[in-house]
Amino acid sequence: MNQLLAGGAALVLVIVLWGLGRRPGKTLLRSTDATSVAAINRAQLGLVQVSSPQKDHEIQPGSAKGTCDSAPFQPPVSSAERISLERRLREAMDQGNPGQRLEAVRVAGQxxxxxxxxxxxxxxxxxxxxxxxxxxxxxxxxxxxxxxSPAQVARPPRNVARMR
Structure with missing residues (x-):
């Protein structure tokens, strides 16, 4: 009788836990559908791509950046010049002016x-x-x-055939 009572209690417990654990079913596609987000991103990207050439054209003619672009970039020769250039680039990136940050990034790229x-x-x-x-x-x-690195140039391991 004890085994029957324990089995019945276990069955009741499973049914109660199963009933409490069920949540109303949501469709998976509705929760993971990202088409609206993708449409917003495409629209914003289109706005940025349309306005970018105008911004470049507005900045170049009268700013100091236009005069700096006319002179070719000379990379630093000594370590003191390199440190000085790195410091100037960091300071330009710390400034609030987007023109200075843009110029710092362009010089760093060159x-x-x-x-x-x-x-x-x-x-x-x-x-x-x-x-x-x-x-x-x-x-x-x-x-x-x-x-x-020299360790990567070394010969392959003996069991290369097993790796493929």
Whole structure:
């Protein structure tokens, strides 16, 4: 009799827990449907792409950036010049002026040194879309395969056939 009572109690407990655990069914597609978000993103991207060339054209003619672009960039030769350039670029990125941040990102992109990668990554998160675009173009040369270290150039392991 004890086994029958324990089995019945277990069955009642399972039914109660199953009944309490059920939630009203929601359709999975309704909760994960992102078409409206994608449509908003496409519309905003279209606005940015249409307005970007106008912003570039407005900034270039009369600003100090136009005069700086006419002179070719000379990379620093000594370590003191390199440190000085890095410091100036960081200070320009700390300024609130989007024109200075844009110029700092462009100079960092022209320089192409690995020490400006943190500055370019910071430019990717900037509020101004022109700075973000310039940082993305500048960081493009650093994407891809890294230089192989001596350990990576070594011969493959003996059991390469098992790895394939």
């Amino acid at each position: 320089w192409g040194h690995a020490s400006v990668l943190p500055l370019l990554r910071r430019g990717l998160r900037d509020a101004d879309s022109l700075v973000v675009e310039a940082a993305a173009t500048a960081i493009e040369r650093h994407r891809g395969a890294t230089r192989p």
